[in-house]
Amino acid sequence: MSLHTLLLKFIEGITDASTRADIVSTFSVLTEAYRAGRIDDQTLKKALKELCLDVLTEKHPTTDIELLKSEAEGWAEKFYRAIRAKTMRERYGAILPPE
Numbered sequence: 001m002s003l004h005t006l007l008l009k010f011i012e013g014i015t016d017a018s019t020r021a022d023i024v025s026t027f028s029v030l031t032e033a034y035r036a037g038r039i040d041d042q043t044l045k046k047a048l049k050e051l052c053l054d055v056l057t058e059k060h061p062t063t064d065i066e067l068l069k070s071e072a073e074g075w076a077e078k079f080y081r082a083i084r085a086k087t088m089r090e091r092y093g094a095i096l097p098p099e
Contacts, residue, residue: 003031003082010052010075013059023055027079035087044083048076 001009007027011020030047033039039047053072060068 001078001082003027003079003086006078006082010055010079014055019058023051026051031083031086034083035090041080041084045076045080048079048083049073052076052079 007024011023014020014023030039030044030051034044049072052075053068056063056068056072056075057065
């Protein structure tokens with residue numbers, strides 16, 4: 001799943017426009033930092049897990065925190081794979097000769 005599609009699915013249910021924008025912008029900052037090599041894989045994974053937990057807590061304030069942590073790990077892994085795929089596509093696209 002593309003990063004864009006994943007983000008839209010993740011923020012479903014959040015109606016406040018500024019909160020939605022803040023979430024998307026935070027993902028963009030993490031993606032750009034990873035793409036530029038300023039953060040490594042482990043740092044990205046940790047940041048994604050924390051961000052996902054924050055968003056899920058906002059979306060489901062009455063849900064048990066342990067359930068949210070488990071769900072956050074799943075989302076974070078999906079985001080990590082999507083960010084990594086996007087980054088690799090951009091890196092290889094930059095070095096491959098044009099057709």
